[in-house]
Amino acid sequence: MLMPQRQTSMREAILDAAEELFSKNGFRAVSMREIAQASGANLGSISYHFGSKDGLLRAIYERHSGPMNRRRSELLTEAQRIRDPDDRLEAIVRAFILPSLSQSEGSVGGGARFARLRAVVMAERHEEAQKIIAETFNPINLAFIDALQACLPQLPRADIVWRTHFLLGAVSYTLINPWRVTRLSGGEADGENTEEALTQIVRAAVAAFRAPAGSDAAP
Amino acid sequence: MLMPQRQTSMREAILDAAEELFSKNGFRAVSMREIAQASGANLGSISYHFGSKDGLLRAIYERHSGPMNRRRSELLTEAQRIRDPDDRLEAIVRAFILPSLSQSEGSVGGGARFARLRAVVMAERHEEAQKIIAETFNPINLAFIDALQACLPQLPRADIVWRTHFLLGAVSYTLINPWRVTRLSGGEADGENTEEALTQIVRAAVAAFRAPAGSDAAP
DNA sequence: CTAGCATTTGTACGACTGTCCAAATGAGGC
DNA sequence: GCCTCATTTGGACAGTCGTACAAATGCTAG
Numbered sequence: 001m002l003m004p005q006r007q008t009s010m011r012e013a014i015l016d017a018a019e020e021l022f023s024k025n026g027f028r029a030v031s032m033r034e035i036a037q038a039s040g041a042n043l044g045s046i047s048y049h050f051g052s053k054d055g056l057l058r059a060i061y062e063r064h065s066g067p068m069n070r071r072r073s074e075l076l077t078e079a080q081r082i083r084d085p086d087d088r089l090e091a092i093v094r095a096f097i098l099p100s101l102s103q104s105e106g107s108v109g110g111g112a113r114f115a116r117l118r119a120v121v122m123a124e125r126h127e128e129a130q131k132i133i134a135e136t137f138n139p140i141n142l143a144f145i146d147a148l149q150a151c152l153p154q155l156p157r158a159d160i161v162w163r164t165h166f167l168l169g170a171v172s173y174t175l176i177n178p179w180r181v182t183r184l185s186g187g188e189a190d191g192e193n194t195e196e197a198l199t200q201i202v203r204a205a206v207a208a209f210r211a212p213a214g215s216d217a218a219p
Numbered sequence: 220m221l222m223p224q225r226q227t228s229m230r231e232a233i234l235d236a237a238e239e240l241f242s243k244n245g246f247r248a249v250s251m252r253e254i255a256q257a258s259g260a261n262l263g264s265i266s267y268h269f270g271s272k273d274g275l276l277r278a279i280y281e282r283h284s285g286p287m288n289r290r291r292s293e294l295l296t297e298a299q300r301i302r303d304p305d306d307r308l309e310a311i312v313r314a315f316i317l318p319s320l321s322q323s324e325g326s327v328g329g330g331a332r333f334a335r336l337r338a339v340v341m342a343e344r345h346e347e348a349q350k351i352i353a354e355t356f357n358p359i360n361l362a363f364i365d366a367l368q369a370c371l372p373q374l375p376r377a378d379i380v381w382r383t384h385f386l387l388g389a390v391s392y393t394l395i396n397p398w399r400v401t402r403l404s405g406g407e408a409d410g411e412n413t414e415e416a417l418t419q420i421v422r423a424a425v426a427a428f429r430a431p432a433g434s435d436a437a438p
Numbered sequence: 439c440t441a442g443c444a445t446t447t448g449t450a451c452g453a454c455t456g457t458c459c460a461a462a463t464g465a466g467g468c
Numbered sequence: 469g470c471c472t473c474a475t476t477t478g479g480a481c482a483g484t485c486g487t488a489c490a491a492a493t494g495c496t497a498g
Contacts, residue, residue, distance in 0.1 A: 010445080010446085024344075025344060026247075026342075026343050026344060028245075028247050028248055029247055029343070029344075031484075031485065031486085032485080032486065032487090033484085033485085033486095041446085042445095042446055042447050042448080043447090043448090043449095043486095043487095044445095044446070044447065044448075044449090044487095044488085044489085045445075045446060045447085047486085047487065047488075048444095048445070048446075049445090052486075052487075053486065053487095119342070120342055120343075120344070122395070122396070123245075123338070123339060123342030123343070123395055124245050124248070124339075124342070124343065125243075125244060125245060125248075125339070125395075134402075138402075138403070141403060142403070145403070156407075157404065157407055158404050158407045158408040159419065161400060161403050161404040161407070161408050162400060162404075162408055162416075162419040162420075162423070163419075163423050164403070165389075165392065165393065165399060165400045165403065165410075166385075166388075166389035166392070166393075166419075166420060166423050168392060169385075169388045169389040169390070169391060169392025169393060170384075170385035170388040170389055170392075171388070172388060172391075172392055173384065173385070173387060173388025173389075173391055173392065174384065174385075174388060176341070176342055176344075177341070180384060181380060181381060181384045183353075183357075184357070184360060184361070184364070184380050184383070184384065185376065185377050185380040185381075188375075188376055188377045188380070189377035189380050189381055191384075197381075199433060200378065200381040200382075200385075200433065201381075201385060203430050203431075203433060204381070204382050204385050204427040204430055205427070206430070207426045207427045207429065207430030208423040208424070208426050208427045210426065211422050211423055211425070211426030212422075214418060214419065214422060229475080229476085250454075250455065250456085251455085251456065251457090252454090252455085252456095260476085261475095261476055261477055261478075262456095262457095262477090262478085262479095263457095263458085263459085263476070263477065263478075263479090264475075264476060264477085266456085266457065266458075267474095267475070267476080268475090270457095271456075271457075272456065272457095
């Protein structure tokens with residue numbers, strides 16, 4: 001009687017299938033009929049549960065963004081406890097991207113799958129998606145920027161924002177095209193290897209954040 | 220009689236309109252009728268000139284990739300003449316991304332518009348587009364990787380590939396979402412300012428490339 | 439067992455898609 | 469002036485899209 005959000009298994013199946021297909025092929029390219037077939041649900045059921053295709057997308061975001069951002073907050077506060085600024089910087093960078101890259105997230109699906117979905121959908125410039133993303137991720141991103149600023153007090157805030165932006169871009173690009181690294185390196189590097197990607201991106205990002213500010217030149 | 224590719228102004232108009240729309244909204248989201256209307260052409264004319272929607276996309280790539288890659292090659296060989304490895308590294312990075320970011324390219328449209336198109340279309344995982352991109356840009360990218368390797372002989376090639384990949388990701392992300400930097404910084408940084416983006420990304424990338432290799436840890 | 443309600447089903451709708459084609463148009467060589 | 473061929477036009481085509489809805493179904497409380 002008063003259990004408003006009882007989770008039918010069909011609802012979950014639809015969410016799973018949609019998430020998988022969206023993350024692989026993008027939002028616009030996937031039809032509701034594909035989702036219906038992949039999830040074993042009837043076409044009408046999707047409309048019944050989620051109202052519209054946009055509603056389905058929003059439900060996917062709502063399922064993940066809560067736990068993911070909670071995890072990032074935890075890791076951030078944990079990282080901020082580190083005294084040495086150098087170690088702290090690395091820990092913050094790691095906390096920033098680990099929940100996106102890690103394969104198995106606490107609650108439901110994989111964090112990597114959801115992150116790839118975000119990257120792909122964001123690139124499609126879908127208006128609804130952009131709104132959801134901004135609402136959901138801007139606050140936590142600002143918290144990370146503040147934490148980075150504390151590690152690098154001499155750096156203008158604009159520089160930190162730029163470099164954070166580049167970090168997000170590197171993560172997105174890696175999630176969208178993992179095979180690109182593998183091909184360009186002739187197999188020497190493995191773009192699909194999550195741990196390798198994490199190690200590489202953290203090292204590069206930390207070095208980038210430690211670069212001098214943009215006011216004056218070298219020697 | 221034997222002038223196979225006479226350039227009617229209509230053909231150019233269609234290419235211009237399509238490029239503008241694709242770069243703004245992506246490939247799948249733009250219909251041929253939109254392109255027809257925006258260019259003042261008839262729907263049938265597009266099929267007549269380019270055969271199909273994929274053919275139109277391929278024509279856009281063919282119009283730009285030649286001049287762009289020629290420019291990149293020139294800048295690369297120019298940069299490789301620099302003796303000092305530190306200065307050379309920065310020049311190579313600049314040569315790598317400048318033709319993508321610079322507003323006015325030699326031949327036809329803006330280089331930034333085409334680069335944004337590449338980034339958006341690539342994110343859509345359109346098969347034809349991925350094929351074209353790989354064919355066209357892999358060789359020159361490998362040349363850049365070789366040049367970077369020469370500046371950083373102590374670094375494993377896999378690390379260089381990873382960091383080049385991150386650099387491409389940062390550029391893509393900036394082209395797709397220029398406003399994101401502006402918003403996150405509260406207006407302090409300007410994502411749409413090409414020169415600012417170039418300066419910031421070069422400084423960050425150079426520092427990232429100079430980071431130590433991944434075999435052993437710090438203190 | 440039955441009434442009531444949440445869910446699932448099947449289908450239909452109008453709008454939009456990329457592609458194709460016959461007819462109309464127009465400009466340049468003879 | 470006419471013939472030729474590239475280009476443009478307008479419309480038709482088969483297909484897919486997201487959405488809506490009445491009817492069928494199944495589960496659960498009483």
